Amino acid sequence: GQQVMQIPQYQHVQEGEDFTTYCNSSTTLSNIQWYKQRPGGHPVFLIQLVKSGEVKKQKRLTFQFGEAKKNSSLHITATQTTDVGTYFCAGVKSGGYQKVTFGTGTKLQVIP
Amino acid sequence: DARVTQTPRHKVTEMGQEVTMRCQPILGHNTVFWYRQTMMQGLELLAYFRNRAPLDDSGMPKDRFSAEMPDATLATLKIQPSEPRDSAVYFCASGPRPDTQYFGPGTRLTVL
Numbered sequence: 001g002q003q004v005m006q007i008p009q010y011q012h013v014q015e016g017e018d019f020t021t022y023c024n025s026s027t028t029l030s031n032i033q034w035y036k037q038r039p040g041g042h043p044v045f046l047i048q049l050v051k052s053g054e055v056k057k058q059k060r061l062t063f064q065f066g067e068a069k070k071n072s073s074l075h076i077t078a079t080q081t082t083d084v085g086t087y088f089c090a091g092v093k094s095g096g097y098q099k100v101t102f103g104t105g106t107k108l109q110v111i112p
Numbered sequence: 113d114a115r116v117t118q119t120p121r122h123k124v125t126e127m128g129q130e131v132t133m134r135c136q137p138i139l140g141h142n143t144v145f146w147y148r149q150t151m152m153q154g155l156e157l158l159a160y161f162r163n164r165a166p167l168d169d170s171g172m173p174k175d176r177f178s179a180e181m182p183d184a185t186l187a188t189l190k191i192q193p194s195e196p197r198d199s200a201v202y203f204c205a206s207g208p209r210p211d212t213q214y215f216g217p218g219t220r221l222t223v224l
Binding site for chain 2: 031033035041042043044045048088090092098099100101102104105
């Protein structure tokens with residue numbers, strides 16, 4: 001079956017440092033989404049990427065979809081304590097009924 | 113601001129008891145998902161409904177779990193009988209499409 005892996009599993013950064021999480025799918029995706037889950041909270045939809053090579057920005061967050069549509073990345077510039085949480089990617093496999101598979105998540109801790 | 117609601121928010125029960133979790137999707141959303149989240153397994157898809165019809169419940173232990181949508185405003189997830197290994201946070205999510213999901217606050221289940 002489809003697998004979506006994320007690395008790293010955990011990341012501790014000093015406030016102000018940059019952070020990147022990578023998402024890799026075992027199959028080609030039609031699109032990919034990113035979610036953020038704060039500690040004790042629920043996943044919240046951040047963004048969707050659809051096109052090969054697509055790059056989108058939300059303030060300090062930059063999302064990229066790979067050319068082969070099998071990988072993606074989320075980069076946060078100058079992290080803040082409000083960025084703390086777990087970041088999930090979720091891939092939609094091409095074809096079928098659009099099954100969504102969530103990645104394993106990257107837990108970010110920001111040290112003030 | 114439309115939100116997915118889930119009840120109860122917390123449930124503590126004894127092994128062998130029946131547990132019913134309820135979800136009210138956002139009005140107009142035709143896709144509904146049930147997920148289970150644990151530290152060890154991450155976010156697991158249990159069931160997926162589109163227009164109230166079950167499309168995928170391959171992630172759900174069939175012998176004890178059941179998921180239904182009696183109407184468009186209610187989704188239920190039942191566990192009978194419950195076991196300690198079922199302890200987890202159960203999320204319901206709805207969306208206009210599978211690739212844009214809005215999560216509820218979750219039900220934290222503890223089975224003693």
